[in-house]
Amino acid sequence: MAVTSPEPEGLPASVTIWEVGPRDGLQNESGVVPAEVKIEFLHRLADAGLPVVETTSFVRPEWVPQLADAGVVLDGLRRRDGVRYPVLVPNARGLDRALDAGVSDIAVFASATETFTRRNLNRGLDEQFAMFDPVVRRAGGEGLRVRGYISMAFGDPWEGPVDVDQVVSVGKRLLDMGCDQLSIGDTIGVATPGHVETLLRTFTGAGVGVERLAVHFHDTYGQALANTYAALRVGVSTVDASAGGLGGCPYAKSATGNLATEDLVWMLEGLGIEHGVDLEALVETSVWMAGHLGRPSPSRVVKALAGQ
Amino acid sequence: MAVTSPEPEGLPASVTIWEVGPRDGLQNESGVVPAEVKIEFLHRLADAGLPVVETTSFVRPEWVPQLADAGVVLDGLRRRDGVRYPVLVPNARGLDRALDAGVSDIAVFASATETFTRRNLNRGLDEQFAMFDPVVRRAGGEGLRVRGYISMAFGDPWEGPVDVDQVVSVGKRLLDMGCDQLSIGDTIGVATPGHVETLLRTFTGAGVGVERLAVHFHDTYGQALANTYAALRVGVSTVDASAGGLGGCPYAKSATGNLATEDLVWMLEGLGIEHGVDLEALVETSVWMAGHLGRPSPSRVVKALAGQ
Numbered sequence: 202m203a204v205t206s207p208e209p210e211g212l213p214a215s216v217t218i219w220e221v222g223p224r225d226g227l228q229n230e231s232g233v234v235p236a237e238v239k240i241e242f243l244h245r246l247a248d249a250g251l252p253v254v255e256t257t258s259f260v261r262p263e264w265v266p267q268l269a270d271a272g273v274v275l276d277g278l279r280r281r282d283g284v285r286y287p288v289l290v291p292n293a294r295g296l297d298r299a300l301d302a303g304v305s306d307i308a309v310f311a312s313a314t315e316t317f318t319r320r321n322l323n324r325g326l327d328e329q330f331a332m333f334d335p336v337v338r339r340a341g342g343e344g345l346r347v348r349g350y351i352s353m354a355f356g357d358p359w360e361g362p363v364d365v366d367q368v369v370s371v372g373k374r375l376l377d378m379g380c381d382q383l384s385i386g387d388t389i390g391v392a393t394p395g396h397v398e399t400l401l402r403t404f405t406g407a408g409v410g411v412e413r414l415a416v417h418f419h420d421t422y423g424q425a426l427a428n429t430y431a432a433l434r435v436g437v438s439t440v441d442a443s444a445g446g447l448g449g450c451p452y453a454k455s456a457t458g459n460l461a462t463e464d465l466v467w468m469l470e471g472l473g474i475e476h477g478v479d480l481e482a483l484v485e486t487s488v489w490m491a492g493h494l495g496r497p498s499p500s501r502v503v504k505a506l507a508g509q
Numbered sequence: 510m511a512v513t514s515p516e517p518e519g520l521p522a523s524v525t526i527w528e529v530g531p532r533d534g535l536q537n538e539s540g541v542v543p544a545e546v547k548i549e550f551l552h553r554l555a556d557a558g559l560p561v562v563e564t565t566s567f568v569r570p571e572w573v574p575q576l577a578d579a580g581v582v583l584d585g586l587r588r589r590d591g592v593r594y595p596v597l598v599p600n601a602r603g604l605d606r607a608l609d610a611g612v613s614d615i616a617v618f619a620s621a622t623e624t625f626t627r628r629n630l631n632r633g634l635d636e637q638f639a640m641f642d643p644v645v646r647r648a649g650g651e652g653l654r655v656r657g658y659i660s661m662a663f664g665d666p667w668e669g670p671v672d673v674d675q676v677v678s679v680g681k682r683l684l685d686m687g688c689d690q691l692s693i694g695d696t697i698g699v700a701t702p703g704h705v706e707t708l709l710r711t712f713t714g715a716g717v718g719v720e721r722l723a724v725h726f727h728d729t730y731g732q733a734l735a736n737t738y739a740a741l742r743v744g745v746s747t748v749d750a751s752a753g754g755l756g757g758c759p760y761a762k763s764a765t766g767n768l769a770t771e772d773l774v775w776m777l778e779g780l781g782i783e784h785g786v787d788l789e790a791l792v793e794t795s796v797w798m799a800g801h802l803g804r805p806s807p808s809r810v811v812k813a814l815a816g817q
Contacts, residue, residue: 212703390813393779394738395520423772423809424779426735430702464731471701471732501731505698 213438215475217253218462219384219415220246222490224255224289225459226447228267232494236270240277242490246444247281249482251462255308256286259295275302287348296336300343307340308348308384309333311375313368316359317352317388326371334378341379348382349375350417354400356391365403372404382413384441387428390421394431401435415439418460420446420499425460426468433472440465445487445498461500463487481506521746523783525561526770527692527723528554530798532563532597534755534767536575540802544578548585550798554752555589557790559770563616564594567603583610595656604644608651615648616656616692617641619683621676622665625696629660634679642686649687657683658725662693662708663700673711680712690721692749695736698729702739709743723747726768728754728807733768734776741782748773753795753806769808771795789814 223242227234234242239257246254256278262269271288280286287306290296299307311333312318315326322329333349340347354368372383385400397416405411416432418425418441429440446461463484469476480502488507491498498504531550535542542550547565554562564586570577579596588594595614598604607615619641620626623634630637641657648655662676680691693708705724713719724740726733726749737748754769771792777784788810796815799806806812 391779393776395780420809421813422775423734423769424776426731427738427776430735430738461731467730468701468732468735471699472703501728505729 211436212433212472212474213436215438215477216433216469217439218251218465218476218478219253219255219439219441220251220444220462221255221417221441221459222246222444222447222462224258224268225441226443226445228258228265229448229458230267230494233267234490234493236273236277238490238493239270239274242444242486243274243278243286244281245482245486245489247284249486250476250478251483252283252477253285253287253306256288258289258291259298260289260291272298272302275304285346287346290336290340292332293336293339296340299345304345306346306348307336308350309336309375309380310350310352311371312352313354313363313371314357314360317357320359321352330374330378333375337375337379346382347380348384348415349380350384350386351375352386352388354385355387355396356389358389365400368400369403369407369409372409373407376409376413382415382439383409384415384417384439386417386441387419387425390419390424392418392428393424394427397428397431398435401432401437405435411436412438415441417441419458420460426464429460429465430468433474444483445490445503446500447487447490447494447498458499461487461498461502463500463502463506467502519744520741520780520782521744523746523785524741524777525747526559526773526784526786527561527563527747527749528559528752528770529563529725529749529767530554530752530755530770532566532576533749534751534753536566536573537756537766538575538802541575542798542801544581544585546798546801547578547582550752550794551582551586551594552589553790553794553797555592557794558784558786559791560591560785561593561595561614564596566597566599567606568597568599580606580610583612593654595654598644598648600640601644601647604648607653612653614654614656615644616658617644617683617688618658618660619679620660621662621671621679622668624667625661625665628667638682638686641683645683645687654690655688656690656692656723657688658692658694659683660694660696663695663704664697666697673708676708677711677715677717680717681715684717684721690723690747691717692723692725692747694725694749695727695733698727698732700726700736701732702735705736705739706743709740709745713743719744720746723749725749727766728768734772737768737773738776741780752791753798753811754808755795755798755802755806766807769795769806769810771808771810771814775810 257271290307442462443459448458565579598615750770751767756766
C-alpha cells in the first residue's frame with residue numbers, strides 16, 4: 202500500500218534496478234547454494250521483471266568458493282529476451298571464460314583505496330588499472346558492455362573516510378579505459394546521504410554524466426535506502442540491490458548486507474518512479490531462497506509481506 | 510566511522526531527538542518489563558544525552574497493560590536537569606494523574622482518519638477534538654507543554670492512503686486548541702519520501718511553521734530513515750525515534766517497529782547535524798534492554814556495533 206506522490210522534484214522518471222543477489226549476495230553468504238538452485242534463482246529474478254541480473258563471477262574458485270560453479274550456472278541459464286546477465290571478470294583468463302560462455306556484459310571490480318586494493322588484489326591502487334586495462338579494452342573490442350565497480354568509495358576499514366577526489370580520479374580512469382558505467386560502492390555501509398550527494402556532485406562537476414553513475418549501498422548501519430534516496434535526488438537512475446537483502450560483507454563487523462531489492466521497489470513505487478518489477482513475485486523468490494539458505498531474509502518488506 | 514559531509518543544503522543545524530522507546534516502544538512489545546527496569550531505562554537514556562524521553566502513558570491499564578505501572582515509574586524517576594519527560598494523556602482523568610505526578614510535558618494521541626479514530630477511541634474523527642480540547646486547554650493553563658500526535662497520517666490499514674489536506678486540517682485543529690507541536694506519524698510504516706515531502710510542504714503552505722512539526726516513522730517496510738532524511742530536507746528539526754528500534758505496531762503486519770534511535774544518530778552524525786547523544790552509551794543501553802526483552806535489537810547500528 203505504498204502511496205504514490207505526485208511530486209518527485211528532480212527524481213528520475215524510471216530506475217534500472219541492477220540485481221546483484223546471485224553474485225554479490227551469494228558470494229557473501231556463508232552457505233553454498235547448488236548450481237541448479239542458482240539457475241532457478243536467476244530465472245525467477247528475470248521473470249519478476251528485473252532488467253539486469255548480475256549472474257556470477259569468474260574469480261578464481263579458491264578465492265570465492267561460493268561461485269566456483271560459474272561455468273555450470275552459465276551453461277544452464279535460459280536467457281530471457283531483454284534481460285542483461287553481467288558477469289564479474291577479474292583478468293584476461295576470466296574474460297576468455299566469459300566470452301566462451303557467450304556473455305555480453307561484464308564488470309571489473311576496482312577499489313578507491315590503496316589499502317583495500319592491496320588486500321583484495323595484492324597490488325597497489327595504480328597497479329589495478331594495469332590489470333584491468335587490457336581486459337576492458339578487449340571486451341570493448343568484442344562488443345561487450347563493461348561496468349566498473351569502485352569499492353570502498355566512502356569509507357575503508359583500514360583508512361577511514363575516503364577522499365572524494367580520489368574516488369572521482371579512479372572513476373575517470375575506469376571510464377577512460379572503456380567502462381560504460383561506474384557502480385559507486387559503499388562496501389562497508391558507512392556512508393550517509395550528505396556524503397553521497399557530495400561525491401555524486403563531485404563526479405558530475407568533473408564532467409561525468411549522471412547517466413553513467415550507479416550506486417551500490419550496503420545496509421550495515423541502516424543507511425542504504427536513505428543514501429539511495431539522496432542519489433535519486435541527484436538524478437542517478439541505476440541502483441544496485443540484492444533480492445531479499447542477500448549478502449553480508451566480509452570486511453564489515455555486521456552480517457547485514459546489501460540494500461534489499463524489495464525495500465527499494467517499495468520506495469520507487471511510492472515515489473512514482475518506474476521500475477518494472479513484480480514485487481509479489483520477487484518476495485516469493487526471496488522467501489524461497491531464504492529456505493535454501495536456512496535463514497530469514499533481512500528485508501523489511503519481505504518480513505512484512507511474507508509474515509516472516 | 511560515519512563520514513561528516515560539509516554540504517548539508519537546507520538541513521537543520523541541530524535536531525532534537527524525541528525518544529519514544531519507553532512509551533511507544535515498550536507499549537508495543539509483547540513482553541512486560543518490570544517498573545524498576547523501566548526506571549533504569551529512563552535514567553540510562555537521559556544519561557546518554559537524549560533531550561526528551563517520553564516516559565509512559567496514563568491510558569487505562571486494561572487497554573495498555575504494558576504501561577499499567579505509569580504511576581510507579583514516575584514516582585521512581587530521578588529527573589535529570591534539562592531533560593523533558595513527556596507523558597501520554599488521553600483524557601481529564603489522565604491529566605489529573607499527570608499533574609499529581611509533577612509532569613510538565615504531556616502528549617495527546619489524535620488520528621488523521623475516521624476509521625482509526627473509531628477503532629482506537631470509539632468515536633468519530635471530529636469527536637476526538639471534543640475529547641482532547643478541555644485536556645489541552647487545562648494543561649496549557651497549568652503551564653504544561655502539549656504535543657499532539659497525528660497517527661495514521663500517511664496510510665490507514667482500513668482506508669488506505671490518507672488525503673494530505675485532511676491531515677493538515679487535523680493538525681491545525683490541534684494547534685488551535687493549544688498544542689505547541691505536532692508529531693506526524695506513519696503508524697503503519699507505508700510512507701515514502703515523496704509523500705513525506707508533500708505532506709510537510711502542505712503543512713508549511715497552510716501557515717504551520719516547520720519548527721512546530723515533528724516526524725514519527727515506523728520501519729515496517731524499511732522506509733523510516735529515508736523518510737526522515739526527506740523531512741530533514743524540508744527543515745524539520747524534531748525527530749521521534751526508539752532506542753534499539755523497540756516496538757512493533759499492532760496494526761501492521763510486521764513486528765518491525767519504530768525508527769531506531771541509533772540508526773538516526775548515525776545519519777545525523779554523518780550529516781554534521783548536532784544531536785547531543787553518546788552513541789556508545791545508547792547502544793549499550795539497547796543491548797541491556799534487549800536482554801530484558803529476550804530478543805535482539807532490530808537496529809542495524811546496534812547489530813553492527815555490538816556484534817549482535
